[in-house]
Amino acid sequence: MSMIKTENLTKIYPGGTKAVDNLNIEIEEAEIYGLLGKNGAGKTTTIKMLTTAIEPTSGNAIIDGYDLKRDKEKIRRIIGVVPQDLTTDADLKGIENLRMIAAFYNIPRSDADKRIKDLLDIVDLSDWGNRYVSQYSGGMRKRLELICGLVNSPRILFLDEPTLGLDVNTRSKMWKYIKDIQKELGVTIILTSHYLEEVDQLADRISIIDHGKVLITGTPESLKASLKGDVITMEFQSKEEADLARAYPGALHASLAGNYKVRMKVENSDTELPKILSYLMERNVSPSTINVKKPSLDEVFLEYTGSTIDDDIDPEQFRRMMQNVRRLR
Structure with a gap:
């Protein structure tokens, strides 16, 4: 069953910049789907449209049976978003951050507390829920960010650079938590990452995007075999x-x-x-x-786009990345 299906989804910004160009992708229920592309390739704009943050210029998408143009409020109820930037309040306890999100969705306190307990268990933060986020390590902070996107029991979870700023060992542990969430909750996950080995490890299927267009889609194995x-x-x-x-x-x-x-x-x-x-x-x-x-995903990306994924990183994006890294230390 398709969880997300886009139909010639297009976004043209003022001035004529076409960020997404007739995008057609189909994401299956309960799969982890990777979107790969350099800065400016169109993946962030695609995510913003699918999460109803911005309007498409033309085209449409069906998200869990809901029409992107007509059913925005319903779509917002069934998605969770974990952005690249840190959003939790370090001056609050972990459980207080999660309860604040639950209140935003009008989830009754008793239901919210049960949900929060289960989520803290999944990412091994049960003993830290009543501690201030300022006391968390970088990896713990990222794990808390991860479950913040799951408080409303979404059908679809969007993860934007979920392990940015973490060391290699902590990053690999985060991969386990993401896999556990997908397996235990059956949630469909859309993942963007600059770490190609991360997408290789996690994604069931991958689309490489360049200049707003999908160049190729397939499993990590089939993409590498295509070389x-x-x-x-x-x-x-x-x-x-x-x-x-x-x-x-x-x-x-x-x-x-x-x-x-x-x-x-x-x-x-x-x-x-x-x-x-x-x-x-x-x-x-x-x-x-x-x-x-x-053959590796690095080589696949180079083959189809003509450059590496780290080429031409936007200065503002780099500044925000480094800011997050400092906050995690």
């Missing part, structure tokens, strides 16, 4: 050497990647790399660095 080969990156001392390497006849594809680097796709790096080195030695060329990558 049909391994990637070898070599760096040289001059453009002439790089050009010689790029002309290697056994490559499926080869291109310059800046700073005298060559990015070469081959069928199988294990068998092809010795042939490449022999080809270069015959021409008295030796690479200063060699890097071999099996």
Whole structure:
């Protein structure tokens, strides 16, 4: 069953900037769906439209059977949103933050307290509910933010950079909590993240978005399989050497990647790399660095967008990211 289905969803901002361009995606019930794209690709605008924060210019979406244009209030009742920015009040206790959200949704106190207890249990914060958020570690604060989006028992949960600012170990623990929530509550999760390994670990399916359009959709495994080969990156001392390497006849594809680097796709790096080195030695060329990558989401993203996901981060977004990181420490 489709939980979200967009129909040529489009957003054009004043001045003519088309942030989302006839977007058609279909998200199934109880799946974790990843939206990947650089800053400005359109994923944030897509989320804002689906959560009724902004109006689409044209097109529409059906969200759990509700029409995006006609049923905004009903849609707001069945969704939860965990934004990138920290929203909990550090001067309140964890349980007080959660009760405040419950009051916003007019949830009776007895029902709210039972719900809050269950949510604190899921993310292992039962012993911290009556402590001030200012006493929480960064990972605990993020776990509290996570369940803030679940107080109203949503059918759909939107997660925007849920582990931003956390160290690697704490981030992997957050992945477990997200999976537990999806499994125990059956909630559909839409995830955006700059950590491609995070989306690889969590998402059942992924859409890569660029300039407001979906370039490809599939499972992490199918997207990586679509590359049909391994990637070898070599760096040289001059453009002439790089050009010689790029002309290697056994490559499926080869291109310059800046700073005298060559990015070469081959069928199988294990068998092809010795042939490449022999080809270069015959021409008295030796690479200063060699890097071999099996298919990964990083390579998939580069293949379909022509750049890495971290290219051209917006200064304002970077400022907000660093602000959140400092608040988590």
